[in-house]
Amino acid sequence: MNTSILLLIVGMAVVTYIPRMLPLTLLEGKELPEFLQSVLRNIPYAVLGALIFPGILLIREGDIWFGLVGAAAAFTLAIAGANVMVVVIGSILLLSLYHLMI
Amino acid sequence: MQAAAASSQRSEFKSGLHAGMxxxxxxxxxxLTFGLLAKTTGLSLAETVLMSLLVFAGASQYISLSLIAAGVGIAVIIxxxxxxxxxxxxMSASLNxxxxxxxxxxxxLYAFGLTDETFSVIATREGKSTTSFAFGVMLxxxxxxxxxxxxxxxxxxxxPVFLQAAMSIALYAMFVGLLIPSVKKSVKVFYLALTxxxxxxxxxxxxxxxxxxSIIAATLVSSIIVEVVLLARRRAGF
Incomplete structure (x- = not known):
């Protein structure tokens, strides 16, 4: 194994692990101010919004329709009450069909 | 008591595996594409697998490949x-x-398994999340x-090209599938995600x-603004 690649991988591993680990361990058992707690509890839903948009519309460069069809499929299935796995598989199937048709 | 605790841990772990599917x-x-690109970049099989084993971060692993290919120095890539x-x-602070x-x-130990995706699944679960559940999702x-x-x-x-293209929707569809049930229950969640x-x-x-x-900025600003606006409205008596 190439030493400099090995060094690179270990370095990347360390700097990736630090932000994942520090808050979970340093904040264990600490009671944060109520406002901060509320903000931290909001984060998962805000993150989901930011992870979905605009990314979902840009999954295929130069073809916004591909993203729109995929997004429409995912939102329709989810709003209809399908569980997460069904939303995922359903959206993949629908986009495969769409891809084969055009 | 101990047996009951162990069996509930097992079922939490199993539901974690299920939720992580x-x-x-x-x-x-x-x-798959990362492995292929790593090969074309000149990484050996062992190096490729080692990077995924130790780093476990999609975006940065992809970027590192293009930087290696461009001959960028190790310190800069790190x-x-x-x-x-x-x-x-x-995400780690929020997960806590x-x-x-x-x-x-x-x-x-489980902090290592925190990614955008595992965080989304674990943090949007109803009620508290257990250690065993987190281990299941991450594993x-x-x-x-x-x-x-x-x-x-x-x-x-x-x-195959058509499947590759169609499967690029998978993680986004998962995010949508995680978000919508909470949106249905709470208008606050709707405002948070929309903002x-x-x-x-x-x-x-x-x-x-x-x-x-921009993900950091958008998430923080939205989490704070929505909280402040709702507090102000509650104080004003709406």
Whole structure:
């Protein structure tokens, strides 16, 4: 194994692990101010919004329709009450069909 | 008592594995392609699998390949990796509010498995999340990531073009599937996601911020603004 690649991988591993680990361990058992707690509890839903948009519309460069069809499929299935796995598989199937048709 | 605790841990772990299945599916095309690209960049099979084993971060692993190919120095690639993953500070702090109390050793161990996707699944679960549940979600996601990186390198090809394209929706569809049930229950969740999604779109599409930073900015601003507005409205008696 190439030493400099090995060094690179270990370095990347360390700097990736630090932000994942520090808050979970340093904040264990600490009671944060109520406002901060509320903000931290909001984060998962805000993150989901930011992870979905605009990314979902840009999954295929130069073809916004591909993203729109995929997004429409995912939102329709989810709003209809399908569980997460069904939303995922359903959206993949629908986009495969769409891809084969055009 | 102990037997009951062990069996509830087992069932929590199993429901974690189950909840992580959609991540495993979503990681498949990305990891296969990563393995393939790593091979074309000149990494050996062992190096490719080792990187996925130790780093376990999709975006930074992809970026590192293009930087290696461009002949960029190790220190710069490592620094870049750190920048791309700064958003995990935020997720780790938020996850801490969600998780049951546990020993620092266990928390330091499952912290390794924190990604955008595992965080989304664990943090949107109803009620508190348990350590066993987190381990389940992370283990199946990690397994898919590592194994598929290796397979991508070994077979030197990714999925058929139409499936590859269609599967690029997988993780986004998962995020949608995680978000919508909470939106149905709480209008606050709707405002949070809408504000963050709109902000992130403006920030990335205008080129104001790079994707990593704009996710952090959009998430923080939306989480704070929505909280302040709702507090103000409650105080005003609405």
């Amino acid at each position: 959609s991540i495993a599916v979503g990681y498949m095309p990305i990891a 620094f870049n990796t750190f920048i791309v993953n700064i958003r995990h500070f935020l 509010e969600k998780m049951e109390k546990d020993s620092l050793g266990k928390k330091a 199946i996601a990690y397994g898919s990531w590592v194994i598929n990186s290796g397979i991508g390198h070994l077979i030197g090809a990714s999925l 963050a999604g709109a902000l992130n779109s403006i920030l990335t599409l205008s080129g104001a911020l790079e994707a990593g930073w």
